[in-house]
Amino acid sequence: MNSEEDVADFVKNGHQQYLPHISIDPVIFGYHDQQLKILLLKWVGLNGWGLPGGFIRRREPLSRAVHRVLQERTGLDDVFLQQFHIFGDSPYRVQGQRASEFAEKYGLTVDDDSWLFERTLSVSYFALVDYVKVSVRTDFFTNEYQWCDVSAIPPLLFDQNEVVEKALTTLRLQLYHQPIGYNLLPEKFTLPEIHRLYETILGKELDQRNFSKKLVGLGLIRKLDERRAIGPHRSPFLYQFEKEAYENALKQGIVHTY
Amino acid sequence: MNSEEDVADFVKNGHQQYLPHISIDPVIFGYHDQQLKILLLKWVGLNGWGLPGGFIRRREPLSRAVHRVLQERTGLDDVFLQQFHIFGDSPYRVQGQRASEFAEKYGLTVDDDSWLFERTLSVSYFALVDYVKVSVRTDFFTNEYQWCDVSAIPPLLFDQNEVVEKALTTLRLQLYHQPIGYNLLPEKFTLPEIHRLYETILGKELDQRNFSKKLVGLGLIRKLDERRAIGPHRSPFLYQFEKEAYENALKQGIVHTY
DNA sequence: TTATATTACGTACATTTTACGGAATGTTTT
DNA sequence: AAAACATTCCGTAAAATGTACGTAATATAA
Numbered sequence: 204m205n206s207e208e209d210v211a212d213f214v215k216n217g218h219q220q221y222l223p224h225i226s227i228d229p230v231i232f233g234y235h236d237q238q239l240k241i242l243l244l245k246w247v248g249l250n251g252w253g254l255p256g257g258f259i260r261r262r263e264p265l266s267r268a269v270h271r272v273l274q275e276r277t278g279l280d281d282v283f284l285q286q287f288h289i290f291g292d293s294p295y296r297v298q299g300q301r302a303s304e305f306a307e308k309y310g311l312t313v314d315d316d317s318w319l320f321e322r323t324l325s326v327s328y329f330a331l332v333d334y335v336k337v338s339v340r341t342d343f344f345t346n347e348y349q350w351c352d353v354s355a356i357p358p359l360l361f362d363q364n365e366v367v368e369k370a371l372t373t374l375r376l377q378l379y380h381q382p383i384g385y386n387l388l389p390e391k392f393t394l395p396e397i398h399r400l401y402e403t404i405l406g407k408e409l410d411q412r413n414f415s416k417k418l419v420g421l422g423l424i425r426k427l428d429e430r431r432a433i434g435p436h437r438s439p440f441l442y443q444f445e446k447e448a449y450e451n452a453l454k455q456g457i458v459h460t461y
Numbered sequence: 462m463n464s465e466e467d468v469a470d471f472v473k474n475g476h477q478q479y480l481p482h483i484s485i486d487p488v489i490f491g492y493h494d495q496q497l498k499i500l501l502l503k504w505v506g507l508n509g510w511g512l513p514g515g516f517i518r519r520r521e522p523l524s525r526a527v528h529r530v531l532q533e534r535t536g537l538d539d540v541f542l543q544q545f546h547i548f549g550d551s552p553y554r555v556q557g558q559r560a561s562e563f564a565e566k567y568g569l570t571v572d573d574d575s576w577l578f579e580r581t582l583s584v585s586y587f588a589l590v591d592y593v594k595v596s597v598r599t600d601f602f603t604n605e606y607q608w609c610d611v612s613a614i615p616p617l618l619f620d621q622n623e624v625v626e627k628a629l630t631t632l633r634l635q636l637y638h639q640p641i642g643y644n645l646l647p648e649k650f651t652l653p654e655i656h657r658l659y660e661t662i663l664g665k666e667l668d669q670r671n672f673s674k675k676l677v678g679l680g681l682i683r684k685l686d687e688r689r690a691i692g693p694h695r696s697p698f699l700y701q702f703e704k705e706a707y708e709n710a711l712k713q714g715i716v717h718t719y
Numbered sequence: 720t721t722a723t724a725t726t727a728c729g730t731a732c733a734t735t736t737t738a739c740g741g742a743a744t745g746t747t748t749t
Numbered sequence: 750a751a752a753a754c755a756t757t758c759c760g761t762a763a764a765a766t767g768t769a770c771g772t773a774a775t776a777t778a779a
Binding site for chain 1: 480481482483517519520521522523524525526544546547548549550554555556580582584
Binding site: 653670 | 755756
C-alpha cells in the first residue's frame with residue numbers, strides 16, 4: 204500500500220476488509236552477534252516510534268493474521284510467534300486518536316469517525332528473528348525503521364513501552380519452556396552459539412558447563428557426532444533441537460511444574 | 462436487560478454502546494467443600510451451554526469491563542481476575558453466527574448483518590470464587606445456569622471447551638505465583654483449608670507438611686498466634702495472606718525463575 | 720614447536736524438593 | 750476421670766536439582 208489512492212481508500216473503507224478496534228502489534232526481537240534488539244517503525248501520522256502493527260482480516264484466523272503481519276514487515280515465514288497479552292486499559296486505548304492531526308500531515312481528508320482512529324485494543328505477540336536476515340518494509344504510514352537495542356528503547360507511542368517490557372519479561376520466562384530460538388539458530392548449531400543467545404536474551408552470564416547440562420537434561424537439544432570448523436580454535440560439536448520435545452513444547456510448554 | 466424491547470434494541474443498536482467483534486468470556490471457577498466447578502449458562506438463542514459473556518463498552522478500559530461482566534453475573538466485586546488468552550482461530554470465531562436461527566427462537570426480527578452475529582474474538586480471563594456465596598443472574602439470553610464440575614464439562618458452544626481447558630491449565634500453573642485464592646478464603650484461614658483448596662485445584666494430593674513449608678517459605682502466608690475452634694478436634698492455627706507479597710505478585714508474579 | 724583462543728568435561732557443595740512417622744490437642748463417649 | 754477418636758502439628762533424612770569452579774583438549778597461526 205503505497206499510492207495515495209490506496210491509502211485514502213484504506214482510511215475510508217478499511218473496516219470493510221479488516222476488523223476495527225483490534226490491532227496486532229508484534230514485538231519483533233532481533234538477535235545477532237550477542238545483541239538483542241527490537242524492530243521499531245517511525246509512524247509518520249503519529250509522529251513517533253512504535254511497534255509494527257496490522258489488522259485482522261474479516262475472515263482470517265487470528266494466528267494467521269499475525270503471521271501475515273510479520274511476513275509483510277519482514278518477509279519471514281514460519282516464525283515462532285507467541286501471544287502474550289491483550290492490552291486495552293491505557294487511556295490511549297480507551298479514547299482513540301484524533302483524525303484531524305493525521306489528516307493534516309498527509310493532506311488527506313479524513314472523517315473524524317474513521318474506523319482507523321477509533322479506540323483500538325492491541326493483541327500482542329512476540330517473535331525472535333535474526334535481524335541481519337530481515338529486510339524490513341516500510342510503507343505509507345511508516346517512513347523509517349530501526350533495530351533498537353532493548354537496553355535503550357526510546358519513549359514509544361501509546362502504551363507500547365509497557366508492551367515491550369512485558370514482551371521481554373515473557374520472552375525470558377519462557378526461554379526454557381517454549382521453542383523460542385527455533386527459527387533463529389541454524390538447524391545444526393554449536394553450544395557456544397546457543398549459549399551466547401541465551402545469555403544475551405537473559406542479559407546475564409550463564410555458566411557454560413551448567414548451561415549445556417541443563418538444556419540437554421531438559422531434552423531440548425541433542426549432541427551430534429559432528430563438529431564445525433571455526434578457524435583457529437578447537438572445533439565445537441554440533442547440536443540439534445530435539446524435534447519432538449519442541450513440538451510438545453509448542454503445545455504445552457516443556458517444563459510442567461504442577 | 463430483560464424486557465423484549467431492551468433486547469431488540471440491544472441486538473439492533475448495541476454496537477453504539479459496545480465494541481463489536483470482541484467479547485469477554487470469563488471462566489469462573491467456583492470452589493467449595495473440595496469441589497471445583499465452573500459456571501455455565503444455557504444460551505437460549507444458541508441452544509447450548511457456554512461461558513458467561515459480555516461486551517466492552519466503547520470507553521471502558523478492558524480490565525474494568527471484565528470486572529463489570531463478572532459483577533453483573535455474580536454480584537461479586539474485587540475478585541482477582543487473570544487474563545490468559547485471546548481466542549480467534551476457531552472456525553466459529555472466524556465465520557460468525559447466523560442471525561436467522563436466533564431470530565426465530567425469539568420471534569424477533571434481526572438483520573443478518575447485526576453486530577451481534579458477526580465474528581467475535583474472545584478475550585479470556587479466569588477467576589476463582591466461592592460458588593455458594595454467588596447468586597447467579599441469568600437474563601434474556603440465558604435462561605438457566607449450572608455450576609459444573611471441572612471433571613465433567615459437557616460439550617460447550619464454539620471453541621469454549623478449549624477455552625476452559627486452557628483456563629484450568631493456567632490456573633494450575635499460576636497457583637503458586639498469583640494471588641489466586643485471595644478472595645476465596647476468609648481473611649484468616651487454617652492450613653487445612655488452604656491445603657484442601659490447593660489439592661482440589663491441582664487435582665492431586667499434596668503432602669501436608671511440605672505444603673505448609675512451601676507456602677510459608679514462598680512468603681505467601683503468615684502464621685498467626687490465634688486458633689480457630691473447629692468442634693471435636695484440635696484447634697488449628699490461623700494464617701493470613703502476606704499482603705505485600707501478594708500485591709507484588711499481582712504485578713509481577715511471586716516466583717521469578719530467570 | 721609454541722602460543723593463543725577456544726571448546727569440553729567432571730566433581731564437590733549448597734539448595735530445594737520429596738518422603739515419611741509420631742506426638743499433641745479438643746471433643747465425645749464410657 | 751479416662752479412653753477413644755479425628756484431626757492438627759512438627760522435624761529429619763534422602764533424593765534431586767542447581768551452582769560453583771579448574772583443567773585438559775584442540776585447531777590454527779606464529
